[in-house]
Amino acid sequence: DQQVKQNSPSLSVQEGRISILNCDYTNSMFDYFLWYKKYPAEGPTFLISISSIKDKNEDGRFTVFLNKSAKHLSLHIVPSQPGDSAVYFCAAYSGAGSYQLTFGKGTKLSVIP
Amino acid sequence: DAMVIQNPRYQVTQFGKPVTLSCSQTLNHNVMYWYQQKSSQAPKLLFHYYDKDFNNEADTPDNFQSRRPNTSFCFLDIRSPGLGDAAMYLCATSRDFVGEGEQFFGPGTRLTVL
Numbered sequence: 001d002q003q004v005k006q007n008s009p010s011l012s013v014q015e016g017r018i019s020i021l022n023c024d025y026t027n028s029m030f031d032y033f034l035w036y037k038k039y040p041a042e043g044p045t046f047l048i049s050i051s052s053i054k055d056k057n058e059d060g061r062f063t064v065f066l067n068k069s070a071k072h073l074s075l076h077i078v079p080s081q082p083g084d085s086a087v088y089f090c091a092a093y094s095g096a097g098s099y100q101l102t103f104g105k106g107t108k109l110s111v112i113p
Numbered sequence: 114d115a116m117v118i119q120n121p122r123y124q125v126t127q128f129g130k131p132v133t134l135s136c137s138q139t140l141n142h143n144v145m146y147w148y149q150q151k152s153s154q155a156p157k158l159l160f161h162y163y164d165k166d167f168n169n170e171a172d173t174p175d176n177f178q179s180r181r182p183n184t185s186f187c188f189l190d191i192r193s194p195g196l197g198d199a200a201m202y203l204c205a206t207s208r209d210f211v212g213e214g215e216q217f218f219g220p221g222t223r224l225t226v227l
Contacts, residue, residue: 002155032213034215036218041122042221043203043218043219043220044156044203046215049213049215051213089155095212097210097211097212098212099163101158103155103156103157105155
């Protein structure tokens with residue numbers, strides 16, 4: 001049973017527009033969420049994170065929103081650039097001292113020039 | 114640059130022939146992880162080491178073993194690879210168990226089983 005779900009396997013967006021990647025989770029014990037970005041032939045690299053005590057975290061063009069009541073988070077990329085084309089993974093930890101990072105299956109973003 | 118290095122990047126083995134994948138880190142992190150990722154699937158944690166303490170996930174097959182001879186190196190041994198073990202194997206590190214903060218990933222080793 002998947003605890004972190006990314007229901008859109010792929011997303012195409014025009015350069016300069018907003019990309020919105022969605023993630024849903026089922027485990028109410030999750031309290032820290034991360035987004036990773038993965039280019040082909042490379043390992044996932046950390047992009048941005050959010051703690052459950054916040055509902056928004058922003059880093060440059062990247063913003064993550066968390067809606068705890070809906071168990072939903074989203075990653076916004078504005079403006080989207082061709083170099084953002086990659087697979088984006090949503091991941092979550094449950095509790096202080098946790099080691100287990102639970103991943104979603106990923107969403108492949110294609111930014112079209 | 115401090116990093117997580119995996120060798121080889123591509124490994125081909127035969128059905129039933131033991132294979133070892135290696136991971137090294139220059140981050141001096143306490144924790145090292147091995148993940149298995151099959152095509153279009155989420156990375157799945159196999160096991161991790163906190164320093165020398167080994168922790169196996171409950172559903173990791175016995176066919177998979179690991180060794181961590183020192184802080185910098187960690188090995189994944191697959192004793193008798195089956196066709197279903199073909200996957201990308203990712204090594205990751207973290208400074209500690211804090212329930213937040215990132216894990217740092219290597220580039221992965223893609224294993225093919227013939």
